Amino acid sequence: MSKKFKLGVIGNPIEHSLSPFIHSRFAREQNLNIDYQAYKVEEGNFDNFISEFFSDKSSRGLNVTLPLKNLAANIEGEISEEAKFINAVNTITKSNRNFKLESTDGMGFMTDLKHKEIDIAGKNILIVGAGAAVESILFRLVRSEPSKITILNRTKEKALRLCSNYHNHNVEYGCQEDAKYDIIINGSSAGLTGSFNPPKEIIATNKTIFYDLNYSLGKTPFCEWALEFSKNVHDGTGMLVNQAAQSFKLWFGATPQINMVLEDLKSLSE
Numbered sequence: 001m002s003k004k005f006k007l008g009v010i011g012n013p014i015e016h017s018l019s020p021f022i023h024s025r026f027a028r029e030q031n032l033n034i035d036y037q038a039y040k041v042e043e044g045n046f047d048n049f050i051s052e053f054f055s056d057k058s059s060r061g062l063n064v065t066l067p068l069k070n071l072a073a074n075i076e077g078e079i080s081e082e083a084k085f086i087n088a089v090n091t092i093t094k095s096n097r098n099f100k101l102e103s104t105d106g107m108g109f110m111t112d113l114k115h116k117e118i119d120i121a122g123k124n125i126l127i128v129g130a131g132a133a134v135e136s137i138l139f140r141l142v143r144s145e146p147s148k149i150t151i152l153n154r155t156k157e158k159a160l161r162l163c164s165n166y167h168n169h170n171v172e173y174g175c176q177e178d179a180k181y182d183i184i185i186n187g188s189s190a191g192l193t194g195s196f197n198p199p200k201e202i203i204a205t206n207k208t209i210f211y212d213l214n215y216s217l218g219k220t221p222f223c224e225w226a227l228e229f230s231k232n233v234h235d236g237t238g239m240l241v242n243q244a245a246q247s248f249k250l251w252f253g254a255t256p257q258i259n260m261v262l263e264d265l266k267s268l269s270e
Helices: 019-031 043-053 083-086 105-115 130-146 156-164 221-226 238-253 260-270
Strands: 003-010 032-042 059-064 093-096 100-104 122-129 148-152 169-175 183-185 209-212
Touching: 003 019, 003 043, 019 032, 019 238, 019 260, 043 059, 059 238, 083 100, 083 130, 093 238, 093 260, 105 130, 105 238, 122 130, 130 148, 130 156, 130 238, 156 169, 209 221, 238 260
Parallel strands: 003 032, 003 059, 122 148, 122 183, 148 169, 183 209
Antiparallel strands: 059 093, 093 100
């Protein structure tokens, strides 16, 4: 029997995670034997869980989701430039006795945009929200040379702090009157539960591209709202699968195919 690798995703809440489903499909395609579980981990128990999980010699790595990504960035190990800059880690790899710490969210987002033939260069972009999801994509988004990125958030101070991290790029807080946006990205939790109440400053047309960083087997409230304007509406499922593929590559050195997984997820939502 082939060696079984122990993997998992940690966070709180974690019950909704599609990561076990996705990685089981990747492993089957790559003919690997894995045990990938979702673990509910409280912030106060983070260090103990990491120590216990990786004490098992079969443990290869972990995915990390909210609210633990910042804590994961404090693990002693080799941290990537991107993960260090955003102070968040979503992928932990055990290499010999050392940890490698990465963030694959930004890469997953940009790869999904490429697959959807969404070009960022020269575009006027509005982002709703200034939390961890937005922080995870900005590092790579600004390097794709949009003309401008505007951030709207209920807490102004949080948005201004995020903007200050990119003072060498055209990232600013607050909408200009009558501004029209080529791409509107939702990074707020309002796009996941209840209804999405758009800020009054948003002006959208049938040419606007909408992208929700949240994902759901059904349509998110943000996507439901966006479909009133445009057919160019996408949720974060593609980002989720692409960032998972990047994590898998870090663990095993092989890039899994994503199309079959995306089809499987689509069939689950029907």
